[in-house]
Amino acid sequence: MCGIVGYIGRQKAINVLIDGLERLEYRGYDSAGITVIENNQLFTRKKAGKVSDLKKILDGIELKSNIGIAHTRWATHGEPNDKNAHPHSDNSGNIVIVHNGIIENYKAIKKTLTDKGYFFRSDTDSEILAVFIGYIYNKVKDLEEAVRLALSEVDGTFGLVVLSSYEPDKMIAARRGSPMVCGVGENEYILASDTSAIIKHTRNVIYLSDNEMITLSYNGIQTKTIDNQITDNQIHHIDFEISQIEKGGFEHFMLKEIFEQAQTVQDAFRGRLQVNEGTVRLGGLRSVAEVLKNAKRIIFTACGTSWHSALVGEYIIENLCNISVEVEYASEFRYRNPVIYPDDVVIAISQSGETADTLAALREAKKKSATVLGVVNVVGSSIARDTDAGVYIHAGPEIGVASTKAFTSQLTVLILIAIYIGRMRGISLPDGLKLTQALSELPKKIEEVLKTADDIKAIAKEYCNARNFLYLGRGYNFPVALEGALKLKEISYIHAEGYPAAEMKHGPIALIDENMPVVFIATKDEIYDKVISNIEEVKARKGKVIAIATEGDEQIKQYANHVIYIPETIPMLTPILSVIPLQLLAYYIAVELGCNVDQPRNLAKSVTVE
Ligand code: M6R
Numbered sequence: 001m002c003g004i005v006g007y008i009g010r011q012k013a014i015n016v017l018i019d020g021l022e023r024l025e026y027r028g029y030d031s032a033g034i035t036v037i038e039n040n041q042l043f044t045r046k047k048a049g050k051v052s053d054l055k056k057i058l059d060g061i062e063l064k065s066n067i068g069i070a071h072t073r074w075a076t077h078g079e080p081n082d083k084n085a086h087p088h089s090d091n092s093g094n095i096v097i098v099h100n101g102i103i104e105n106y107k108a109i110k111k112t113l114t115d116k117g118y119f120f121r122s123d124t125d126s127e128i129l130a131v132f133i134g135y136i137y138n139k140v141k142d143l144e145e146a147v148r149l150a151l152s153e154v155d156g157t158f159g160l161v162v163l164s165s166y167e168p169d170k171m172i173a174a175r176r177g178s179p180m181v182c183g184v185g186e187n188e189y190i191l192a193s194d195t196s197a198i199i200k201h202t203r204n205v206i207y208l209s210d211n212e213m214i215t216l217s218y219n220g221i222q223t224k225t226i227d228n229q230i231t232d233n234q235i236h237h238i239d240f241e242i243s244q245i246e247k248g249g250f251e252h253f254m255l256k257e258i259f260e261q262a263q264t265v266q267d268a269f270r271g272r273l274q275v276n277e278g279t280v281r282l283g284g285l286r287s288v289a290e291v292l293k294n295a296k297r298i299i300f301t302a303c304g305t306s307w308h309s310a311l312v313g314e315y316i317i318e319n320l321c322n323i324s325v326e327v328e329y330a331s332e333f334r335y336r337n338p339v340i341y342p343d344d345v346v347i348a349i350s351q352s353g354e355t356a357d358t359l360a361a362l363r364e365a366k367k368k369s370a371t372v373l374g375v376v377n378v379v380g381s382s383i384a385r386d387t388d389a390g391v392y393i394h395a396g397p398e399i400g401v402a403s404t405k406a407f408t409s410q411l412t413v414l415i416l417i418a419i420y421i422g423r424m425r426g427i428s429l430p431d432g433l434k435l436t437q438a439l440s441e442l443p444k445k446i447e448e449v450l451k452t453a454d455d456i457k458a459i460a461k462e463y464c465n466a467r468n469f470l471y472l473g474r475g476y477n478f479p480v481a482l483e484g485a486l487k488l489k490e491i492s493y494i495h496a497e498g499y500p501a502a503e504m505k506h507g508p509i510a511l512i513d514e515n516m517p518v519v520f521i522a523t524k525d526e527i528y529d530k531v532i533s534n535i536e537e538v539k540a541r542k543g544k545v546i547a548i549a550t551e552g553d554e555q556i557k558q559y560a561n562h563v564i565y566i567p568e569t570i571p572m573l574t575p576i577l578s579v580i581p582l583q584l585l586a587y588y589i590a591v592e593l594g595c596n597v598d599q600p601r602n603l604a605k606s607v608t609v610e
Contacts, residue, residue, distance in 0.1 A: 009188020090134020
């Protein structure tokens with residue numbers, strides 16, 4: 001979604017801002033803009049389209065300023081055009097803002113301001129905030145105080161940076177619900193909605209908390225709450241490398257991230273897996289170990305791919321821990337007055353740690369006194385900070401909008417959690433040993449799966465013109481079918497449905513004819529024979545079968561048009577292997593169709609609005 005960069009320091013602001021915007025492009029956006037303070041005057045340019053379009057209109061303009069703000073917008077209120085792009089200014093043109101989030105009471109504020117003779121140029125809620133700050137500034141003549149007072153009146157969410165020619169040596173930022181990080185460099189500060197825009201300059205950052213604001217000048221920074229209480233912020237160190245947010249020779253981030261999975265799965269269990277003791281060590285859960293041991297119910301809440309991970313987690317935890325598990329879409333959970341007991345454990349799963357619905361769902365669970373845990377990738381993100389305890393998945397930055405490595409790392413961490421709880425609740429040592437050993441062997445097996453890429457590319461060429469796909473799997477591989485279908489529709493815009501294989505005859509079977517490719521996850525487990533029966537039903541109707549099967553399974557060749565083999569592992573670990581061919585299939589089909597794989601249309605990497 002929208003991205004923010006702000007800079008104050010010794011470098012030319014324009015260079016830092018444009019580089020920052022380019023680093024944020026992966027989040028998905030439809031317009032971009034900048035403001036710098038040049039000779040005490042605001043200089044603004046904004047443009048619908050890509051950062052490259054903005055660069056074109058800045059070409060040849062010499063900007064020496066050391067202070068500025070920039071934005072990539074993902075439209076919520078008002079279509080993506082030049083007028084609605086950020087920065088937005090107040091009526092005097094002397095105050096500008098960039099804003100992420102939604103101002104929910106914008107209509108009421110707009111009416112008050114319109115009645116007083118103020119005007120608006122765009123269709124955005126953000127401009128109303130800019131005009132409102134300007135209105136208050138006219139009364140208090142102090143920028144920080146004007147921002148603070150305006151934000152006290154605002155309902156909704158914001159990550160906000162304000163710049164003004166009235167006080168040209170200052171920049172003010174604030175957050176509620178939308179992330180805002182301040183990089184603390186040597187004689188410079190970089191504000192951003194995402195650390196990717198910061199790490200080129202410094203690894204030392206301050207994470208703003210909700211309802212906190214920061215005032216930056218050339219001499220230093222000061223933080224306070226919107227209620228005017230001075231706050232004291234710790235500096236955190238970001239430990240990822242700049243190479244992790246670059247393509248490293250791959251054509252797309254998504255392909256790079258698919259190929260990183262042997263490493264990222266290993267990173268998810270490194271230092272945690274105790275293979276010789278058949279158990280795991282999870283420092284992040286130590287404080288809630290007793291709660292987990294005695295839990296009667298676990299509720300997972302998540303969106304999208306993270307919700308698919310939760311479904312696999314449900315099967316695994318029920319199996320290993322004998323605890324009842326429910327899986328809830330965060331967007332439904334937050335609004336439906338769910339029954340939650342104080343001894344419930346609610347686990348929010350999120351790659352970004354910023355998904356608005358997931359954040360709201362966990363806050364709802366907290367209000368109802370449940371223990372709330374996080375399974376999160378982005379360190380220091382809102383969900384990670386708002387949970388009682390949790391486990392990072394350590395997948396490193398995921399830039400491709402379609403989630404790949406985060407999914408397999410989430411699954412790895414969910415298995416670790418299941419073993420952790422299960423061993424406290426009675427999994428035997430031999431079973432623990434079997435599980436931890438199998439987990440430790442996965443990275444090598446992932447390498448094997450990745451070797452099938454060329455075969456999958458050939459299949460992609462053959463089926464890229466199909467208009468519909470069906471993905472079917474059972475048990476642990478039912479969520480994988482959902483995930484395979486989601487990957488395909490996200491990046492290739494081909495319609496795809498995922499179903500439990502046995503559900504096919506309750507409806508989707510009507511769709512099957514010679515034009516329908518059906519992807520089966522048919523690995524060897526206790527329901528393998530049932531899946532074979534489902535494949536036969538598809539074949540009988542002339543459907544084209546692409547099967548993901550276990551190495552050594554020769555029988556399946558008689559039913560399937562194409563077989564992709566994955567190494568054998570214990571059934572509950574198969575999703576970590578079986579999803580990889582599906583990620584590759586979606587990727588190669590999208591490339592074949594000429595789609596923008598890393599930034600698919602309409603999608604944002606981190607969905608920070610409802
Ligand atoms: O950052 P999160 O894991 O909370 O994001 C949840 C979904 O928005 C995300 O998984 C989305 O479905 C991806 N585009 C899937 O590829």
